[in-house]
Each structure stands twice: as structure tokens, then as C-alpha cells.
Amino acid sequence: MAAQYRAALVANMDNGRVLIKENSDQLNYPASLTKIMTLYLTFDALEHGRLHLDDYLIVSNSAAAASPVKLGIAAGSKISVEDAIKAVAVLSANDVARVLAENLKGGKEGNFADMMTRVANEIGLTNTNFENSSGLPNDDHLSTARDIALLSMAVYKHFPQYWKYFGIRTWTYNGKTYTNGNRLLASYPGCDGMKTGFTNKSRYSLVATAKRDGAHLIVVVLGAENKDVRASAATQLLNRGFAMLESGAAPIVKNSPTVSAVKPQTMSAAYSAAAASVAPTYNVVSARTVPTVTSGNAGVQFGAFSSHNAAATQVANVKNKLGVNTTIEPTANGMYRVRANGLSDAAAADIRTHASAMGIDCYIFH
Secondary structure, three states: OHHHOOEEEEEEOOOOOEEEEEOOOOOEOOHHHHHHHHHHHHHHHHHOOOOOOOOEEEOOHHHHOOOOOOOOOOOOOEEEHHHHHHHHHHHOOHHHHHHHHHHHOOOOHHHHHHHHHHHHHHOOOOOOEOOOOOOOOOOOOEEOHHHHHHHHHHHHHHOHHHHHHHHOOEEEEOOEEEEOOOOHHHHOOOEEEEEEEEEOOOEEEEEEEEEEOOEEEEEEEEEEOOHHHHHHHHHHHHHHHHHHHHHOOOOEEEOOOOOOOOOHHHOOHHHHHHHHHHOOOOOOOOOOOOOOOOEEEEEEEEEEEOOHHHHHHHHHHHHHHHOOOOEEEEOOOOOEEEEEEEEOHHHHHHHHHHHHHOOOOOEEEO
């Protein structure tokens, strides 16, 4: 099967443990998997009150002119933020991805792409560069299976209240019904997301997530020969991952130097410079160093988990490594967020710096 796709990765969504890696660090074109980051930044804007689900966004001439796949909305018309999210998550509409990008970053998709790359670096994506909000072809628009998995898990951990949009099977807009390209939503028991992608250069790609017996796994498949291979490979890899969890098998690593769609030397000097300029830097922090904690209206979230026990483990981890007290907050979709609340902006930033230096994933909210 591996010869029928370029790269793959299977990991545990709750703790990030990688079970299977196949060429997972080789560069590939992410195609519409790019839209996971577009939605990540949309969810961040919702979380911080810069957008609301019932706000309406203006469609520009540029957005209306985007290449298919598209919703076909006319220039000058409006679309609600929630419908825009659904159009991107279900239909993978390139025109609507551009609408979100332009409305979130001063009317220019290029500025939004710069922000996408910067945030990608901040959350740990080490080999990703975004040139647009949709994944339409661009030789410098690159990522890896490892980075795509990390980004997907960041959405799951940071914005659990919006995870439901990746599990929508069908969506009706203006009298027309659209079906999600992720076949596993209908065929794989416990599948709850997430996103498909295709261009001529990238071939067929998929991120899929599924729950079974209290475990939550993610699979990324890049560069499959066709839709059938994409779905079949993801199914087989998920089954193997769940079996490995049950048996306690050691991780599987396979690498081939010839399957990547992109050779590393094709990456432009501009990307290398951009990556260097936005990559976060942290001072080495002792495990015994406790960040300053002062009161305010900010907070830090240290992940969202599908079980209370997993959340409790994170509470203990944060306390042990950072000396920061956190609480477990149940969410409407059955997940458990680990949060430190009532912090000043400076205290939240200080905690985030210390957490990142200690290898603990987190983000600031207000």
C-alpha cells in the first residue's frame, strides 16, 4: 500500500504519541489541507471576539474569481462566518477560504498567508510555508505529514468548541446540498473529522480522526494515487494504530528517499528567510523556574482532552513542570479543557514562554 501514497502518519490525539511514520518529514504539497490553518485562524478570531458566527463577510472580486472548487458566491455579496466555516470544512471552497483570509487580514490574502506561516512556526510546524489560504498550486506552498498532523491536533486542543465543523457530512446552502469528501465520516466507525485535499501535483490527501474504546487517533495520508487509495490507506492505518494501542506495540518508522513530491532544494530562499524570521525563540528554562502569576482577564489553555483522566494527567504535568495551578473545564462537545484563568496579559505570556521551553503545548486566550 505504501507505494500508492507518498507519506503518512498515525498518532494519538490525546498525548501526541506517534504510532506510525512513513516519510512523515518529507516535503509535499498540502493542497486543501492548507484550509485547516485557515480555519484555525478563523477559530482564533472567534475565540478572541474579533469575529462572531453571525457576522457577515463581504465577498471581493478577487475571492469571487478564485479557481474551483468553489461555492460560486458573487462579488459584493455577503456570507455569514458560520456558513463560511462550513463551506471551507465541507466543500473545501477556495473562494470562501479567500473571503476569510481577506476579512481577517486587511483585505490581502498575501498578508494572511504570512500570518499563517508565522503561526505555524509558533505552534511547532517546522517545515511548512503557506503562500495562500486555500492550497491552490504554488511551488513554495509546502508542508509535511508530521506538520499537518500537529496542526490538526492544535485545532483539536485549542478550539474544541469548533471541532464539530470537521465532522459535518452534508451541508445545504441556498438550496444546494454539498457532501464532505472525507468518506471515512460515513464508512469508518467513530470517525469525527477532518479534511481532504487534491491538486495535480499534490495528488489525493486526507486527514482523518476517529475514536475507539476511549482512544482518539489521527491519520494523515499525503499523495495518494486516487480517492479510493486515500480512503483505503487511511482506514488500514487507523485500524493498525488502534491495534498497536491495544497490543502496546512499538512505533513503526518507514522512510524512502524517493517518494516525496518535492525535493528539499526546491524550497526558495524567501521561505528560508521567512521561516528564520518568524521562528519563536525561547530561553532554556529550568523545570524548577516558576513563571510570574498576576491577576487579570487573560488565561492559558494547556490542551483539550477526550477523557477526564487525560486532562488530570496534564494538570499534574503543568503543576510539576511549571508550578502553575490549572482547572479542568468540561466543554459542550464532551471534551475537557485544562486552563489557568484570571491572569494578566504579561503573566499569561510569561507562562506560555516557560511552557514552550518545557515542551508543553499551550495558547493564550482572553
